[in-house]
Amino acid sequence: MSDLNAPAEQPVPLGRSFAVQGRKLLAYSAGTAARPPVVLLPGGGSVGLDLWPVLDGVGQFATAITYDRGGTGWSDREVRLPRSLAAVTEELLELLRVADVAGPYIFVGHSLGGFYARYLAARHPEHVAGMVLLETGHEDLRKYMPKELTDRWDAFDPDQELPDVLPQEVADFYRGLFEQEMTAWPAEIREPLIANHVHPDWLRVGMREAANISALNDEMRAAGPAPAELPMISLTAMDIDPFKRAVSMGVSDELLQAETEAKLRLYDELAATFTRGENRRIAGVGHATLPMRRPDAVVQAVRDLMAR
Incomplete structure (x- = not known):
């Protein structure tokens, strides 16, 4: 429960609500009736509208849809987190059915969203026409990483308490990072999205x-x-940008570079x-x-996958 002095969360700027498994899910769509539909899956701590530039770009030539998972963003919060891959993907398939978006689908999964895409491809290949994986989660990621880095990950406590109101300097710092990434976005999407991303409740959900x-x-x-014949394109981020540096505070450039080289080996092998x-x-x-800085690369990967 948030403190009464905490700022109010900002209302959703757009989207449509669907009743799925007894809860309300917010979904966002764009585009034509071209097939196959493209389903965008945000990463952990992210919401559907964080993929807005990709949604808008893919919508120029295909049906595109994204959403806020149950328990996150502007969807109902009455969902116990964390959840299993099976629970999240069952919810997603039901959402697509209720929204009358027929498959099979191209799934575009970022980070944790890539886990969901890969699980669907493995367990429900009949629903998957192809995958675009953006820095996807992977069960063997730790095996590729330097031990010094995995030791740091192990020391992080996701249950640590956040204050009900973030110190102003912390909120301003992260607000500045989001503003830098979303400068060209429509104000009606950008402003409530940034305000909520620095809200303690959203930060808790993300952890x-x-x-x-x-x-x-x-x-x-x-x-x-997943079936080996499934079309798949992976995108690997190759640099240490301000956002990466901020969330990796205290990690040396040498170790961050070793992380990049390790994940590149993993994604090449995948x-x-x-x-x-x-x-x-x-x-x-x-x-x-x-997906925020290079939506063009993501959109092009979707185009190339559809061409196959």
């Missing part, structure tokens, strides 16, 4: 959503591999497991900002 990463890794391993797999290196972006 809780992927707090069960070890269980997700096990669940993904148990799901098995792409090689598909007969039509490809891993593209994207310069000038870090993990979190890839």
